Amino acid sequence: MKRLTRFLLSPFTIITLITAMGAASLMGTFIPQSVDKTPRFLAAWHAANPLLYTVVKRLQLDRIYTSVWFLALIATITCSLSCSLYYQIRRALNAGKSTTDHRPVSQSTNLSCHAAISENTLKRIMRGRGYHHSAAGSSHNHWIFSKNRAGLWGGVVFHLGLLCILLAGLWNASLRQRGLAILTVGETFAGQADRWASTRTGILAKPFKPKFTTRLDKFQPRYWPNGQVKNLHGKVTIVERDGKNTFIPIAVNHPGNINGIKLFLSGDYGYALDLLLNSNSAHPILSHILLTTPARRNDAVAYDMTIPTTTYRLHINFHYNRGKATMLLASPSVGLTVNVSRVPPLNAILLPGQSIVLPLGDTLTFNRVSYWTGIIFAKSYGIPLLYAGFGLCITGAFLMYMLPVKVAYIQIGAARPDQQKETERLQQISISGRTRRYQPLFSQELQEIAAELQKTAPT
Amino acid sequence: MILTIPDHRHLLILTAVAHWLAVSLYLSASGFFFHGLRSGKTKSLKIGFWLTAAGMLPHTLALGARWLAVGHGPYLQKDESLSVLAYGTIGMFLLFSAKSARLRGIGTVLLPGVLIFMTAQLFLPAEAGIRPPATFNGIWFAIHVTSIIPAMGAFFIAISSSILYLWQEKRPPSGKLPSLPVLDACNYKYAGFAFILWGIMIVAGAAWAEQSWGSYWSWDPIENWSLITWLLLGLLLHLRRFHGWQGKKAAWLMVACFSISILTLFFLPVLTGSIHKEYLL
Numbered sequence: 001m002k003r004l005t006r007f008l009l010s011p012f013t014i015i016t017l018i019t020a021m022g023a024a025s026l027m028g029t030f031i032p033q034s035v036d037k038t039p040r041f042l043a044a045w046h047a048a049n050p051l052l053y054t055v056v057k058r059l060q061l062d063r064i065y066t067s068v069w070f071l072a073l074i075a076t077i078t079c080s081l082s083c084s085l086y087y088q089i090r091r092a093l094n095a096g097k098s099t100t101d102h103r104p105v106s107q108s109t110n111l112s113c114h115a116a117i118s119e120n121t122l123k124r125i126m127r128g129r130g131y132h133h134s135a136a137g138s139s140h141n142h143w144i145f146s147k148n149r150a151g152l153w154g155g156v157v158f159h160l161g162l163l164c165i166l167l168a169g170l171w172n173a174s175l176r177q178r179g180l181a182i183l184t185v186g187e188t189f190a191g192q193a194d195r196w197a198s199t200r201t202g203i204l205a206k207p208f209k210p211k212f213t214t215r216l217d218k219f220q221p222r223y224w225p226n227g228q229v230k231n232l233h234g235k236v237t238i239v240e241r242d243g244k245n246t247f248i249p250i251a252v253n254h255p256g257n258i259n260g261i262k263l264f265l266s267g268d269y270g271y272a273l274d275l276l277l278n279s280n281s282a283h284p285i286l287s288h289i290l291l292t293t294p295a296r297r298n299d300a301v302a303y304d305m306t307i308p309t310t311t312y313r314l315h316i317n318f319h320y321n322r323g324k325a326t327m328l329l330a331s332p333s334v335g336l337t338v339n340v341s342r343v344p345p346l347n348a349i350l351l352p353g354q355s356i357v358l359p360l361g362d363t364l365t366f367n368r369v370s371y372w373t374g375i376i377f378a379k380s381y382g383i384p385l386l387y388a389g390f391g392l393c394i395t396g397a398f399l400m401y402m403l404p405v406k407v408a409y410i411q412i413g414a415a416r417p418d419q420q421k422e423t424e425r426l427q428q429i430s431i432s433g434r435t436r437r438y439q440p441l442f443s444q445e446l447q448e449i450a451a452e453l454q455k456t457a458p459t
Numbered sequence: 460m461i462l463t464i465p466d467h468r469h470l471l472i473l474t475a476v477a478h479w480l481a482v483s484l485y486l487s488a489s490g491f492f493f494h495g496l497r498s499g500k501t502k503s504l505k506i507g508f509w510l511t512a513a514g515m516l517p518h519t520l521a522l523g524a525r526w527l528a529v530g531h532g533p534y535l536q537k538d539e540s541l542s543v544l545a546y547g548t549i550g551m552f553l554l555f556s557a558k559s560a561r562l563r564g565i566g567t568v569l570l571p572g573v574l575i576f577m578t579a580q581l582f583l584p585a586e587a588g589i590r591p592p593a594t595f596n597g598i599w600f601a602i603h604v605t606s607i608i609p610a611m612g613a614f615f616i617a618i619s620s621s622i623l624y625l626w627q628e629k630r631p632p633s634g635k636l637p638s639l640p641v642l643d644a645c646n647y648k649y650a651g652f653a654f655i656l657w658g659i660m661i662v663a664g665a666a667w668a669e670q671s672w673g674s675y676w677s678w679d680p681i682e683n684w685s686l687i688t689w690l691l692l693g694l695l696l697h698l699r700r701f702h703g704w705q706g707k708k709a710a711w712l713m714v715a716c717f718s719i720s721i722l723t724l725f726f727l728p729v730l731t732g733s734i735h736k737e738y739l740l
Contacts, residue, residue: 011701011702018694022691022694025683025684178673178674224590226589226590229593253670267594378673400651401652436700439644440641
């Protein structure tokens with residue numbers, strides 16, 4: 001056990017772990033990760049580099065952040081941090097108790113100056129520089145002053161924060177559930193496995209199935225005058241199992257929250273068109289087409305499709321507001337080119353609700369247009385712990401590097417016997433100090449203290 | 460640099476004039492710092508300091524006028540980001556060198572570096588009328604884009620100390636420059652400061668991502684490289700603490716940290732696919 005503790009606490013191990021973490025992040029940048037890339041990309045990469053692909057797959061480098069070795073690395077860092085934290089707390093407690101001891105000064109600056117100075121003047125000068133007098137350490141000619149005592153706890157607070165972040169990260173990585181669903185306005189989603197566009201769950205998490213039904217009631221993009229998206233707003237109705245309905249507004253950066261599951265607007269959106277084909281010989285066919293957003297608000301969106309089970313090939317040019325293009329119509333419209341074999345192409349423009357008769361006698365109706373958008377359902381774990389860790393980390397680093405502990409020892413030697421009056425006595429003053437960080441800067445500060453003492457003292 | 464929005468033409472002309480006035484003052488200040496360093500005259504260093512401080516006035520005016528003209532803070536386009544990073548760096552240098560006059564010589568390295576940032580704006584395309592995307596709001600976003608400014612300032616002071624250390628190490632002590640241990644301590648102190656501010660930037664970015672997308676860490680290339688920069692700074696601080704890395708070795712490691720931070724901020728978004736791509740250089 002002692003050997004293990006020694007191993008986890010050794011500077012070599014700590015530096016190796018930091019380096020390994022950096023190396024893992026580095027590999028994650030250069031090696032294609034399966035969660036970020038499409039199956040087509042991965043297949044092409046496999047075909048181009050078969051040997052490299054095998055090695056990458058074997059070492060789980062294509063999913064670094066969920067690989068066994070990365071989790072082992074995080075677990076080792078967590079153990080090392082826990083051990084280190086235990087010893088740091090002990091050391092800080094001991095150092096707190098021993099403020100006034102007379103241990104050998106490890107980082108010291110010894111200066112001497114001649115001055116006749118009273119205890120009150122000395123304390124005033126040191127107070128002006130932010131030092132506090134440690135009363136218990138005083139003798140008749142020896143004073144101890146300290147500054148930034150809170151800095152003693154900087155390392156503890158920082159590493160405690162890191163530990164909180166790691167534990168929260170492990171907790172979340174194990175149990176988190178996250179899924180993206182594509183919904184058209186008016187559509188309902190009950191969390192069916194086959195209706196998720198994508199899901200990402202933790203190692204120990206169950207398949208994601210929210211215990212409520214979501215209906216997208218409203219979705220509205222807002223634009224800047226130059227056509228850029230300014231904001232996206234939506235409204236959803238949540239129907240819980242007991243039949244309770246809740247209306248939740250959601251917007252970018254303002255997720256909705258229901259039973260610990262947050263609902264985010266994904267930022268993807270576009271137009272959804274419903275085209276209905278009424279055939280004389282078969283059942284009506286409804287085509288639900290999701291178009292992506294055009295680069296600029298009033299640009300047309302083009303789309304090619306074949307109506308299922310028929311030979312009709314459609315080329316669609318959708319205008320959200322054709323008025324901008326033609327000065328005639330000021331509503332959504334579909335520009336259609338219908339191709340069927342051996343018949344000349346048919347061109348038409350349809351407004352919502354309008355129909356045309358196709359070359360083979362069927363009727364095509366532009367039923368309606370609405371928005372579709374992506375909604376991310378996310379259940380995360382350990383978020384409060386994570387934020388607490390963030391706060392502790394920053395506070396600890398601030399205490400460590402901005403407020404390093406400084407202890408100054410000031411000793412006033414005996415006056416020369418030939419000087420009778422107390423105010424005229426010139427004393428030998430020794431100033432030394434101890435700090436863990438920035439010793440040369442501290443040394444300069446001690447020199448400035450010595451100069452100030454000499455300046456203040458009557459000569 | 461000059462954008463063409465007719466309504467705000469005057470403000471943009473004012474921006475350009477104030478910008479180049481600031482550049483001229485910084486350039487003159489660099490000359491005085493260099494002279495002070497060569498001759499050991501503290502008066503030159505003092506003049507350099509006051510010229511730098513004077514340059515901050517038109518620089519503030521340039522940033523403010525542009526803010527009014529384009530209707531958003533200096534965080535959206537590449538040229539304004541560079542300008543505000545330069546501004547933060549100079550502000551931090553003034554604060555730092557006001558306290559310790561002997562360390563003003565660091566301006567010899569720092570100001571030319573900042574001038575590179577300010578001149579690089581000339582070569583960057585500036586598009587008129589760009590507006591912030593929908594996700595660019597909230598307190599975490601504000602902290603995320605603000606904390607990088609002093610972080611780069613701290614980085615600049617640390618790297619300037621390191622470069623001066625490496626330059627001075629090969630020369631006999633002249634007494635004109637701060638001593639080697641003092642430069643080394645400056646490097647240490649500002650590396651610590653950069654570590655804190657870079658950490659705040661990462662933390663605020665993670666919180667912002669959680670608010671916007673429901674995931675505080677996505678292992679995006681820019682996130683990864685920010686983490687690598689932060690880990691490298693952590694490594695530097697640990698090596699100093701445990702392995703007594705000081706002086707030359709610490710200075711070289713600082714050079715590596717700084718290079719990676721520049722790579723992360725300005726070049727990686729161009730080279731890799733990243734959610735930050737559209738917002739960075």
